[in-house]
Amino acid sequence: MASETHMPGPVCLIENINGTLAVNPEALKILSAITQPLVVVAIVGLYRTGKSYLMNKLAGKSKGFSIGSTVQSHTKGIWMWCVPHPEKADHTLVLLDTEGLEDVEKGDKSNDTQIFALAILLSSTFVYNTMNKIDQTAIDLLHVVTELSNLLRAPSSTDLDKAEDAADMVSFYPDLVWTLRDFYLSLEADGQHITADEYLQNSLKLKPDTHQSHQNFNLPRRCIQKFFPIKKCFIFDLPTHRKKLAQLETLHDDELDPDFVQQVADFCYYIFHHSKTKTLSGGIKAKGPELESLVLTYVNAISSRNLPCMGNAVLALAQIKNSAAVQKAIAHYDQQMAQKVKLPTETLQELLDLHRAIEKEAIEIFTNSSFKDVDQKFQKELETLLKAKQDDFCKQNLEASSDHCSALLQNIFGSLEEDVKHGIYSKPGGHCLFLQKTEELKAKYYQEPRKGIQAEEALQKYLQSKKSLSDAVLQTDQALTARAKKMEEARLRAKAAEAEAQRLKMIRRQKQQMMEQRERQYQEQVRQIEMERARRLDEEKRALERKFQEEARQQQERVQAEMRRLQNELQQQQYNARPPDCILL
Template sequence: MDKLSNLGASCYVTELTERIKAKASPGGSVDGGLEDSIEYLRFFPSFVWTLRDFTLQLKLNGKPITENEYLENALKLKKGDTPDVQLFNLPRKCIRFFFPTRKCLIFDRPTSRKNLHRLEQMEESELEPDFVEQANQFCNYIFWTSKEKTLPGGHVVTGHLLAKLAESYVETICSGKVPCMESSVLALAEMENTAAVEEAVSCYEKLIGQRLSLPTESIQELLGVHAECEKEALQVFMKRAFKDDELRFQIKLMKTLDDRKEEYCRRNEQESSKHCQALLASLSVELEEKVHSWVYSQPNGHKQFVEDLKDVEERYYREPKKGVMAEEALKQFLEGKDAISRAILQSDTALSEKEKQMEEARAQADATQREQEVQQQKQAELEQKKQDQQRSCQENIQQLMLKMKHVHEQILEEHKKMLESRLAVSISREQEALVNEGLQVEAGRMKEDVQDLREKSARVKEFSWTNTAMLLLIACRNYWPQIIEKGVGLFM
């Protein structure tokens, strides 16, 4: 009845805490041992023990028992402290401790001995009905109870991540060191978070390339598109990133996207300037021809020049889609005509000296007004960029808080499952069983482990994610000093 001694996997479980560690100590070494191996319960799956070609009777002391009762009886410990008893008890202790949730399933022979040689070619209808039913029960149990592998905090392990974890463990083992699950997860987070930043930036570039057409009519139009693309890119990052406890990668993403925004602002200005310069050149062709033909070098020629220049300006304003550099381009164009205007003015014999002085004063006032309007526009754009940085910081903090709240809930759920569904009930059963078996010391140790887990769960409940959000706000302030004044409002 005791097949456990022949189960090779039990030997592996016996040595597991010496071959792989769950957590790294503050000094960089790894901690472990059965004393603190409660951490392993966060990683281990449920224990499913299948017995093939089962021929024994499911009876104990002449009474029928279930498959699970068969397993629990096989895991009973012996009293005593001799080497043989310790060797007998150790794999059973490990299985009972590391796998509070256990299931035993048995399989009869799939067919008669005379048909075993062609088992691979047999149809399901040819197999023993009891075996087929047992196989279906096994499949249903696995399908309905198995859960996706996750890292602490509920981050789902994809095939790619699982391969990276396996590589990390193998490389560490081959180097003669003891692999540590926590250290491997942190190393994996470094790689995955780097990839998360790259994926988010790529998403941003793709989206803004599709949605943004340069030049834009206003800086606000560009910032609006940027905000939409940044939000979606940040969601991509948040979905993939994990254990970015110091926010290094999120801050890197913030800076990268802000740099991308500034680059698009520069390109927007360049495209607008090129378009406006070409437009003004086209609209002023006739005026330039008159200047070169000396049309304005006659009495009242300056008045005609001013009227023609005003006509160019009015037609320029009527043209749509000039972009953010429309006023600046017009200012530079008109400044380029100041010397010509003064020369025509001075040579105009129809004007008195006083009239010429008054005309110069008017032209200077117009130039001053244009300069003020351009400066006001630039100041308004700077204010809009400042507001966009505040918005960006607020968006980052809000998404960070949502993610951390989700992670916190996942951690609480992990502890709840470990404590209630996997430990509270199962360990109580184990403690009672150990006491009944006369192993009060082991029962006491298991009780201490459960209490330790309860204390850890209580500390997790006290966690406040606003502290980490404050770290991000400080980073925003360092990167964008002008948002300090509204920093408190970001949490409202």
């Protein structure tokens, strides 16, 4: 069972045989049997700087990894020690101790780069062990190997490690723990005490990118910050008197400097509690078989790629990084131009403005990604490529405009050609109508957007190509017009004769109407006279009747008056005939 994995001591995982790296099958067998998630801690640094001592402490042992007491380097290749994780249940702690860098006995330093890169690629926590202080040499060394390990890793993807995006690539890299041995500086900045982490942070701080020297200064720091987002720094005092360093692994803690003992304890505590599980692409937690596959993959990649020795690494990295920076800038240019440029452009200036803006971005990307571009060789290469791409885009723009305008003209003027074929303009005045329709279609063509720089030239070429069509319409128009003129003259004469006949007919009709009118007027006069005579007779009759009536009324009034007079006389006579007494009464 994985929980029962027991290794009494480290074994060589990757052997360094005469400058050639080879995987130890026995170590792979141990590794493949581990079914627990792995926390992989690797340490790299100059030889004779106490790397193995720290790894033994992480294993909980005073002995295990070889601790040399002379100027001769002991550890060769990469040694592995798998122990139960002291803090994470059901996890295995894999400790990788590496061959010291810059061993004078090796002569050929090619393994330095390879072993350094392997330690970064295989670990989940990477311990960078340097002496005394953080300096530019240590930063450049870490930067170079980090870039080379990324280069090594990119084409060597396996089923466990492929199709990774940028976030995956960053998460793949281990946490960085920078250990400073025999530290002798004062942790102060601007007169204030600072922590070891702040010292590391200040050492990796960027300068404003206002000068080429600042860009060269910033490049390794930006790389380290990008690929090691989690960074920690520990400082270690001298363990004991230099004369006792030869017996370091046999000394008890009470024989060592108390500050050093505490510093080692703090280091181990951090590793145990903060080191993450080795994680592959897609969030896969690496177990023994997965780490075994990575070991084989990367060692095989190293064997086939023949990474340069440390002495030539900077030169090789500059070549690789700058070539990659050129490709990255060109890829950005191609991507942005593809997204932002819609051919054809309305004007050539529009295309040139877009090119210049994106060209500026591409050069900026190259500048930020380049490394030691001596004499701006690669930048000039980039500018040459960009100029060629500009010329190509101008050519494409010209062709796109020409093709688009040709298709547009055919689409707009196609109906005119069809009308000509069907004889719509084969009539007198047809040429005038043809020209009028042509102007309408030209106006429609001009209204179409984004025709490009060939718009006018394409139109003129098209109209010139259709001149024979216009001439044919004109000739037909002229022939039909002459014939129509004669027919029109005959029609006008016939129309004039018809008009004269109509006029004479109208005159006769008018005379007839006048005679009829006069007869009607005469009859009306006769009728009016008769009516007037009848009216007068009627009036005379009514006047006579009124006269008779008035005379009868007057006669009646006279009779009535006479009767009243006679009655009055009779009454008077009767009154006069009465006796006197009756009168008194």
